[in-house]
Amino acid sequence: MKILLKIAYVGTAYCGYQVQPNGVTVQERLNEATRAVFGVDCDVVGCSRTDSGVHARAFCATIAEKGKPYLQTTVPVARVPRALNVHLPDDIAVLDACLVPDDFHARYGVRAKEYEYVIYNAPERDPFLVGRAWHIPKPFTDEDVAAMNVAAAAFVGEHDFSALRDGDDGKSPVRHIYSASVVRQGERVLFRVAANGFLYHMVRVMTGTLAEVGRGKIPPEEIAVRLAACDRSLFGATAPAQGLYLDRVFYPEKYFE
């Protein structure tokens, strides 16, 4: 068995999830904490890379002994969150842990992921949301938010999303969006989107595009047409990383029976 962790982190201080040479990552911190708790080097496999500065409310990652498909330990799984949290910095926390079979893969096994993008829409900044939302001072009216929601609905379904990614990593640009909506909650405007997978910067390009719709620069009924044109330049600028939260990750139920 492997251990599957549910993790929350404030991404501000990290160069994303995955270990890389140019800065501190969340995975590095997990590598250190798992070594401290289990006494062996571990493979910590995450459900996703996340960009530098992006946050997670329920990131999933598995722990196995390095080079093996399982972890042998005397630590009861219920005690794993507390044990790891002692060795993790304050801006990362393991919320939950459970056992999964050796063949469970935290990344390739993902069936769907849900993100939330937080726009803070008030004239002056909220000090509590600095680094945790995209501040758009000019107020969106109820009609603007309704238009953004219509535009979001146009993303739903299976489409070629070439026009909504930055760069081309050679992977298939076809993704299936299960749900996408925009709602106002007080001074926050929230964009929630779930899909079987996302291309590079895809949620952030979607958000930048929705902001353009809210500002009246792109008519919402244009989204479907422009999507079909597969042309990045027809969409909005990439929204900043700081407003993005990985919210939920879905795996096949069979692993949790």
Added chain:
Amino acid sequence: MKILLKIAYVGTAYCGYQVQPNGVTVQERLNEATRAVFGVDCDVVGCSRTDSGVHARAFCATIAEKGKPYLQTTVPVARVPRALNVHLPDDIAVLDACLVPDDFHARYGVRAKEYEYVIYNAPERDPFLVGRAWHIPKPFTDEDVAAMNVAAAAFVGEHDFSALRDGDDGKSPVRHIYSASVVRQGERVLFRVAANGFLYHMVRVMTGTLAEVGRGKIPPEEIAVRLAACDRSLFGATAPAQGLYLDRVFYPEKYFE
């Protein structure tokens, strides 16, 4: 006329509001920003001292030219928030500004203040609330929260609160609590309290006491009796500063007609 500011700040980096020799304070930052915007040294008078690490969602402060009861400026009052925010660090923001008469006093004119104390009540820490809530891992049941709410109700009214302050600064210990309640919102347990004024650490001692009630250490019906005994040792430990938010400040309406 003076300018009355509504300010929000994350208190983590500050030794409270008021200028003092041993560390950076919010008032110091406001002194610097007002000097930069208005070109003169200003008296920035706050509605309250706040403890080191305490936050504010709507702190009030007036600006007048140093030694004078008014400020002369060509900056339109509607532009003051933006102008000051450019010169303030990210963890302080002016949300609003209006004009008030020369005789308005931000501190002595306060009729009531409302605080919120945020307890984060979940087994593992929430990285997004580190420094912004008091983490109590052991879950309070609905009955525990109900008992805390009964205890909070016992604070309401005009009482001698000697037993609910740390130290004795010689001031009258009589205060009038207008409202006090405890509610659960998901994994947060919120204590809200409004009064005509608060003694040193009073909200934090109240919160520490409510936590003891929630843990079954103090029966809620004991609060009134213990309060009458004027004995600090009969109440709970002082809750940490990081969970406390100054939420609202009330002045006589005549100033805003």
